[in-house]
Amino acid sequence: MAAARGCLYGLGVGPGDPELLTLKALRLLRAAAVIAYPAPETGDSFARGIVAQWLAPGQREIAIRFPMRPGAASAAIYDGAAATLAAVLDEGRDVALLCQGDPLVYGSFISVFLRLAPRYRVEIVPGVSSVSAGAAMARFPLAAGDHSLTVIPATLAEEELEHRIGFADAAVVIKLGRHFAKLRRVLERLDLLDRALYVERATLENQRIAPLASVVPGTVPYFSLALVRRSAMPDDRGSS
Amino acid sequence: MAAARGCLYGLGVGPGDPELLTLKALRLLRAAAVIAYPAPETGDSFARGIVAQWLAPGQREIAIRFPMRPGAASAAIYDGAAATLAAVLDEGRDVALLCQGDPLVYGSFISVFLRLAPRYRVEIVPGVSSVSAGAAMARFPLAAGDHSLTVIPATLAEEELEHRIGFADAAVVIKLGRHFAKLRRVLERLDLLDRALYVERATLENQRIAPLASVVPGTVPYFSLALVRRSAMPDDRGSS
Secondary structure (H helix, E strand, O other): OOOOOEEEEEEEEEOHHHHHOEHHHHHHHHOOEEEEEEEEEEOOOOOHHHHHHHHHHHHOOEEEOOOOOOOOHHHHHHHHHHHHHHHHHOOOOOEEEOOOOOOOOOOHHHHHHHHHHOOOOOEEEEOOOHHHHHHHEEOOOOOOOOOOEEEEEEOHHHHHHHHHHOOEEEEEOHHHHHHHHHHHHHHOOOOOOHHHHHEEEEOOOOEEEEEEHHHHHOOOOOOOOEEEOOOOOOOOOOOO | OOOOOOEEEEEOOOOHHHHHHHHHHHHHHOOEEEEEEEEEOOOOOHHHHHOOOOOOOOOOOEEEEOOOOOOOHHHHHHHHHHHHHHHHHHOOOOOEEEOEEOOOOOHHHHHHHHHHOOOEEEEOOOOOOOOHHHHHHHHHOOEEEOOOOEEEEEOHHHHHHHHHHOOOOEEEEEHHHHHHHHHHHHHHHHHHHHEEEEEEEOOOOEEEEEEHHHHHHHHHOHHHHHHEEOOOOOOOOOOO
16 A cells, blocks of 8 residues: 655745744754755755754755756756655655745745645745845835735836836835846836835845945845835825 | 833734744743733734743733724824833833734834834844735745735725736735625626635634635625735746
8 A cells, every 4th residue: 555645845944044934844844854945056055054953964855956047947947856856755755845935925936836736735834035024124114004015026127127116005126136237227217216225135144234226236146125115104094 | 320222122923823933033022021012902912812822920011902993093092002112112121012924014013113213222023924824825826937926905995906906916915804895896807706815814723715706705804815816827937
């Protein structure tokens, strides 16, 4: 008789500070016989680094290596990652797949989840997103009252980026990197440049927070975001 | 000589499941001599309930009572809450102010923060938002690739609600309650009703997840949300 299949746990491990792990993610991480995490083609996994202090020698580790060059992660890579995890799940073992931030907000977890969810049990543990973390570090209220909040990738075409930021009450623009100069032009045209904040590596020791207008484009990493509010904060009378 | 002023900690305590507290929030909660939390005019505080098992008898507790009737929380209420906390901070004591979900995402914390930040040290600990929690429980990928993600209060006027949902790649509509029937009409007009998911009290024991089309309007509490995707999930080639 075949053993019962294992369960895939998608564990949000938060934005970078290990203390922003949830109690639930820590419990499941410690209980897992097999831990998997995304990693670059060579070098260390950021997600593994967040939880490294809690990993035990007896735990099996699977690095799922992705090309980190822009646009290089292909369907075939995710197919391979899903097949690797499926082989472990088929042995009846649970796998804890580490996801930086929150698993369902722009994570590579999503591509793996969509492939495995039809055939395997999956449990998702939400985490603190980089959006919440960046706002907390910059002390930037994201939304209140009737306002909407939009998370927008800077990878969009310039016109689309302008259209979306111009329509949002408050926007968090993510994945800046080499798209920073484009974002800066957009904010300038929308007359929002002087109000925008820049947050790099939120909650890590080398975190940087600055007025966006002061940032030199060539220095911007992928893991950075911009916070900008088009509408004034709603007053305190609220509404509902 | 006056004592140094205390520090206000805005602690995100997550969406409801106590295990979704972060290690950092738990540490600061246990260390705090004074705990404050929002509460209804009569009855228990939801935020306090999340962390009740970790409160110690020696900790002073301050319930900040808000009228929970729609639209009833006024500037005067927040002025009073800020004054209450300021009095403790002026004694040189730190205060841990509990915030359900994430402090800067539609929390009453924002109104208190804006009043106290000019005069006091404030540290904000981000938490797992109800948006992330609702998506995790419903296994609903929020955003990937070039897609944007918009959080929209159902309290908006019907036309504005329709406009915003119609413009989003994926939308999380919050604060449903008595606005549910309006949201349902909007989704029907946008031809999105059959794809929308409904999540009530995410991560709590009495959580409910259902196709939105199946939900009876009169039964919907304020702490519920809708998940809807207008655009198909981006393919796996990503972009950046």
